[in-house]
Amino acid sequence: MSSPPQTPGWLEQRFPIMSVLRREYVAFPMPRNLNALWSFGAFLIVTMAFMIASGLFLAINYTPDITQAFASVEAIDRHIPSGWFLRSLHMGGVTMLFGCLYIHIGRSLWYGSYKAPRELLWLTGLGLMLMIMVTAFAGYVLPWGQMSYWGATVVLNAVRAVPLIGRPVSELLLGGENLGNIALHRLFVLHFTMAFAILGTIALHVAALHVVKSNNPSGIDPTSPGQTLPFHPYYTSRDGFALCLFLMVYAGLVFFLPSLLTLADNYVQANPLITPRDIRPEWYFAPFYAILRAVPSRLGGLTFAAGSLAVLFALPWLDRSTVRVATQRPLVRFSLPFAFASFVLLGIAGMQPPTETWLVVSRVAMAWWFIHFLLVIPLTSEREIPS
Amino acid sequence: MPQSDTPPFPDSTKRRDLLATGTLALGCAGACALAVPFLNSLKNTAITSLSDNTLEVDLSTLAPGQGMTVQWQDWPVFIQRRTPQMLAALQAPAHIATLRDADSKILQQPKDATNWHRSVRPDYGVLVGICTHLGCVPTFEKPGSAPEAKGGYFCPCHGSHFDAAGRVVQRAPAPYNLPVPPVTFLSDTKIRIGHSAGDPGFSMSDIQQI
Numbered sequence: 001m002s003s004p005p006q007t008p009g010w011l012e013q014r015f016p017i018m019s020v021l022r023r024e025y026v027a028f029p030m031p032r033n034l035n036a037l038w039s040f041g042a043f044l045i046v047t048m049a050f051m052i053a054s055g056l057f058l059a060i061n062y063t064p065d066i067t068q069a070f071a072s073v074e075a076i077d078r079h080i081p082s083g084w085f086l087r088s089l090h091m092g093g094v095t096m097l098f099g100c101l102y103i104h105i106g107r108s109l110w111y112g113s114y115k116a117p118r119e120l121l122w123l124t125g126l127g128l129m130l131m132i133m134v135t136a137f138a139g140y141v142l143p144w145g146q147m148s149y150w151g152a153t154v155v156l157n158a159v160r161a162v163p164l165i166g167r168p169v170s171e172l173l174l175g176g177e178n179l180g181n182i183a184l185h186r187l188f189v190l191h192f193t194m195a196f197a198i199l200g201t202i203a204l205h206v207a208a209l210h211v212v213k214s215n216n217p218s219g220i221d222p223t224s225p226g227q228t229l230p231f232h233p234y235y236t237s238r239d240g241f242a243l244c245l246f247l248m249v250y251a252g253l254v255f256f257l258p259s260l261l262t263l264a265d266n267y268v269q270a271n272p273l274i275t276p277r278d279i280r281p282e283w284y285f286a287p288f289y290a291i292l293r294a295v296p297s298r299l300g301g302l303t304f305a306a307g308s309l310a311v312l313f314a315l316p317w318l319d320r321s322t323v324r325v326a327t328q329r330p331l332v333r334f335s336l337p338f339a340f341a342s343f344v345l346l347g348i349a350g351m352q353p354p355t356e357t358w359l360v361v362s363r364v365a366m367a368w369w370f371i372h373f374l375l376v377i378p379l380t381s382e383r384e385i386p387s
Numbered sequence: 388m389p390q391s392d393t394p395p396f397p398d399s400t401k402r403r404d405l406l407a408t409g410t411l412a413l414g415c416a417g418a419c420a421l422a423v424p425f426l427n428s429l430k431n432t433a434i435t436s437l438s439d440n441t442l443e444v445d446l447s448t449l450a451p452g453q454g455m456t457v458q459w460q461d462w463p464v465f466i467q468r469r470t471p472q473m474l475a476a477l478q479a480p481a482h483i484a485t486l487r488d489a490d491s492k493i494l495q496q497p498k499d500a501t502n503w504h505r506s507v508r509p510d511y512g513v514l515v516g517i518c519t520h521l522g523c524v525p526t527f528e529k530p531g532s533a534p535e536a537k538g539g540y541f542c543p544c545h546g547s548h549f550d551a552a553g554r555v556v557q558r559a560p561a562p563y564n565l566p567v568p569p570v571t572f573l574s575d576t577k578i579r580i581g582h583s584a585g586d587p588g589f590s591m592s593d594i595q596q597i
Contacts (some may be wrong), residue, residue, distance in 0.1 A: 080428050081427040086425070088426065
């Protein structure tokens, strides 16, 4: 590491960007013992860059009008040079984004990255997740296929069912009583406006990270320079290698399995008179969809679906234990994997037809999710003996 | 992992520099390759479907001296039934001396319209009505009307003047004659725009400028 020059240069005096970059991205102290799960933040930023780039080029060829939206998306797939690639990159990117997001959050839960002093890092991260969910929903409506239309109808009616604010919010989105031209245009604008809002929030999230520094698998913050490594070249090369592996998976999805995660019904233009028989959410919304179905009450289902996320927001205050890592907490080490399994089970259940078996599975899984966060975590946080 | 200090850099870092430079270079090459499909998507898709687009026009309603405008390939196409006086004016040596490209040497028309009247038949003129200066649509002024007594096409944007055969005058800012589309006469009063029987290989994408 070369030391900065004695007399600051012309640029340095006016705008010290080079020394800031050196401090935050070259000499920045990172814990030595990070494992592969700490690369998922880098994956998320790269995927987000792909989403924004492909989204801009898709928007150039897209027409936000109910008579032309479906045809313009078909034209992107079949007629525009390389349009199929841009759309596949965008659709595959959603899956990579949510996959990495859920792993990134799961890692924070396991290693206690939400605890003091990283509460703001946790909250900005969860805020990003909510923003990405809204953006993904708005984006899914844009092709104006059958799934777009009926998915949006269900979600907007759910929003409308929220007491007090539901009706005004859904009217702001719809611009009328029905899902039509005005709504499509608004969702299009919402979709790309949110993309840039997400970009800004990522900047906040990363800035917060650079204040409190990275957590690590031991859950004990490094105290001496000997316990850290500079970000460059150690973690740049390591993240770079991990990114290569990640991009191989992403490219596999884009080039070899572009239709794996889409539903055939969305290649039929929206028809307000016929609901498709086999209506399913995208996999990344399936856990919340399963909760909506598992509760035999409309408002109850909405409350529990929202509550499943709200407990995450409250987590830094529900968990008062000073021990961060789950492996050192006998009860949490037992309970948290079941909470992860509950989330996966809810996701699987959400993709199945609502038979009695899957409803029971959904209810059990949902119950464990809430038991973990509202009973196990608060009750054990002061009683259990760290191992 | 041992809790030692940061490993010291080796004295010779040439091998590492080579790896870093190589990685950076390959990364940049990859980014450039990735940019190709993005830029590719901005290409004009209409060019590929240009050739098979034809339009049939019935000319039986046109009286001598009368004109009409039809739309072909998103372009305005002027069809003019010329009078003997107009044809005579096109051949006047004094008028020809004022033209930039009187003999239509520059490829702005099919072979069967590379003649003094720039059309398949002298009594019908067919021109793409887009000024070769900066792309405005000229208007036709009858012979005798102001400001040019001979009549012809005038561009409102920068004052370019073309004669009734679409030939540009020398003092106009426009560099080339108006383009002539490929035309086939199906009968005495019916034409097909988009295909030329006299020059079957002609394509609008080959001309100098539209």
